[in-house]
Amino acid sequence: MPTRRGQKKSLKSELELEALGAPIEVRRHPAARRLTLRVSKTRRAVIVTVPAECRMEEAGRFLKNNLDWVRDRLGRVPSPVPFADGARIPLRGVMHRVVFKGPMRGSAVVWPEANGRGLPQLNVAGRVEHAPRRLRDWLVEQARADLDAQVATHAKSLGAKPRSITLRDQTSRWGSCTADGLLSFSWRLILAPAHVLDYVAAHEVAHLLEMNHGPRFWKHVARSMPRLEEAKRWLRTHGPDLHRYGAPAQ
Numbered sequence: 001m002p003t004r005r006g007q008k009k010s011l012k013s014e015l016e017l018e019a020l021g022a023p024i025e026v027r028r029h030p031a032a033r034r035l036t037l038r039v040s041k042t043r044r045a046v047i048v049t050v051p052a053e054c055r056m057e058e059a060g061r062f063l064k065n066n067l068d069w070v071r072d073r074l075g076r077v078p079s080p081v082p083f084a085d086g087a088r089i090p091l092r093g094v095m096h097r098v099v100f101k102g103p104m105r106g107s108a109v110v111w112p113e114a115n116g117r118g119l120p121q122l123n124v125a126g127r128v129e130h131a132p133r134r135l136r137d138w139l140v141e142q143a144r145a146d147l148d149a150q151v152a153t154h155a156k157s158l159g160a161k162p163r164s165i166t167l168r169d170q171t172s173r174w175g176s177c178t179a180d181g182l183l184s185f186s187w188r189l190i191l192a193p194a195h196v197l198d199y200v201a202a203h204e205v206a207h208l209l210e211m212n213h214g215p216r217f218w219k220h221v222a223r224s225m226p227r228l229e230e231a232k233r234w235l236r237t238h239g240p241d242l243h244r245y246g247a248p249a250q
């Protein structure tokens with residue numbers, strides 16, 4: 001798309017011209033010493049950090065000069081899997097096929113079903129336009145049930161007292177814990193194998209005893225969740241992949 005002479009080109013229009021197929025986020029950072037570029041795996045976005053004094057034209061040139069690198073990085077990010085009829089999504093580590101059933105009788109909204117052949121199904125009842133939302137809500141409910149149960153188990157075994165559990169869609173961490181006992185978790189843990197969700201629950205509960213990652217902290221985690229190394233490895237390798245499913249986090 002040519003720009004008119006004299007019209008000030010924004011960074012965005014420069015990049016639309018290149019059709020990267022990914023959103024560009026420009027972050028002006030007073031402390032940044034130079035222009036930097038990265039590709040967020042979890043949001044499939046290109047992030048440009050711009051020092052306070054830097055002109056947008058310069059940032060645009062910088063991006064243009066590094067387009068091959070950006071394309072290469074974007075090419076390695078797994079493609080998104082929206083909640084759609086026929087989509088394949090993991091539930092507790094087992095791949096399921098999503099089936100939008102349309103309006104039907106009965107109160108069940110979504111339920112897993114093994115039909116003996118092929119992948120087990122996640123059947124989503126109700127109007128098709130509401131189905132993605134309904135599926136997400138159901139997955140969040142499942143995550144809450146599993147996390148409530150695992151947090152209770154680890155709280156009992158470690159003698160800790162969590163005050164509340166919140167579910168979020170954070171891209172930066174799987175769980176967090178405040179000193180006054182508020183735990184929060186990513187609902188996406190329900191997509192991972194059960195021992196992974198269990199490990200994150202144990203990890204956050206152990207923070208109620210030790211607000212750090214020192215040897216004493218890890219001893220608490222291991223006492224309550226012996227398979228922690230296996231779970232940590234799984235998260236390192238497959239964790240970013242869990243952000244492919246459904247609408248991206250905002």
Ligand SMILES: [Zn+2]
Nearest residue numbers: 203207212213
């Ligand atoms: Zn931690």
